[in-house]
Amino acid sequence: MPAVAPETLAQTLVDHAPTVRAAWLDAAADELRGRTTRGELEREQTDIYDALVDGLRAGGTEVSAEAFDQLRGILADVSAARARLGFTPRETAVGMFALKEGLYALAGSPDAMAGLVPLLRLVDDLGLFTFETFASAREAIISEQAEQLLELSTPVVKLWEGIVAVPLVGTLDSARTQVVMEKLLNTLVETGSTQAIIDITGVPAVDTQVAQHLLKTVVAARLMGAECTISGIRPQIAQTIVALGIEFGDIRTRATLADALVDALREGRRSPAGVTA
Structure with a gap:
């Protein structure tokens, strides 16, 4: 046909x-x-x-x-x-x-x-x-x-004049680390902050890869003129870091976010441009 x-x-x-x-x-x-x-x-x-x-x-x-x-x-x-x-x-x-x-x-x-x-x-x-x-x-x-969810899961909050914090919850991978770094650096510029706290209380585990991500973020913040403190180092995480032989060098670490905030406020008082509590 x-x-x-x-x-x-x-x-x-x-x-x-x-x-x-x-x-x-x-x-x-x-x-x-x-x-x-x-x-x-x-x-x-x-x-x-x-x-x-x-x-x-x-x-x-x-x-x-x-x-x-x-x-x-x-x-x-x-x-x-x-x-x-x-x-x-x-x-x-x-x-x-x-x-x-x-x-x-x-x-x-x-x-x-x-x-x-x-x-x-x-x-x-x-x-x-x-x-x-x-x-x-x-x-x-x-x-x-x-x-959008990635953006929402990595907030950068201003705790005090000159002090910002990044409370991390969940697994930290390369994509999320990039978002954290970009948001933190942008917030440092926008607020003129010189102290940043990266809180990992909500991070379930820290391995070599996670540690490397954290170190890169701290180095990037330092290049912007800000000092970082990593808080939320629980006993289990501390033991894992030691067992893996991970070196944080001169990066300041604290057990809780409250301890990190106290240190950041003290640093702010010492700095000529810092705030007075």
Whole structure:
């Protein structure tokens, strides 16, 4: 059987638009019940349907064809919006795959069905494109949220005039250390502080890698003219540091944040630019 021309497929969609779109809307609305309104779904399908017809009229036969640029853009926007709203991959892809229900409504005979095969294959490809763009959008959102959580998990607080603290909680890895360093250095510049306390009371364990991260942060702060104190050295952590042979050199360490703050206040009194408690 000769291939059906895209223009013929476009005309089929135009001639049977009421039937196809009604069945498509019913199938999608039934699957997405409660997730979106029927009116919103109908407006979304109108844009997709019109772009599909235009692409076929322009000679498009593959999803990647230039004729379907507008359609791909619409599907990408829909996928991204649903990813932000928390839709599942199935709920997103079914919006496109449900168009097949509308096409099945036209298959009154074997010949009619054969003529619709190219359209059915195209809908399958469009459904897969929708799924792939949804996955990419969701990965981008997850990555953005992870960065936001990382920012929130590494606060730099001003304890006193000229004194800032970084209370760390959880595992300290390379990515988080970079954030800690950047936030600490920026805060030192913004506040003009000369004393910084890095509190590791909430860090479950200190190994060689964590120690190296801490040392790099202290060195970076010193280059900015600030002195650092590492507090929260619990007995278990102290024993681990000794067992690993980790050297903190001349870096000041204290058992608690309170002890570190007392030392920082004393240093501030000694400094000509320091504060007087």
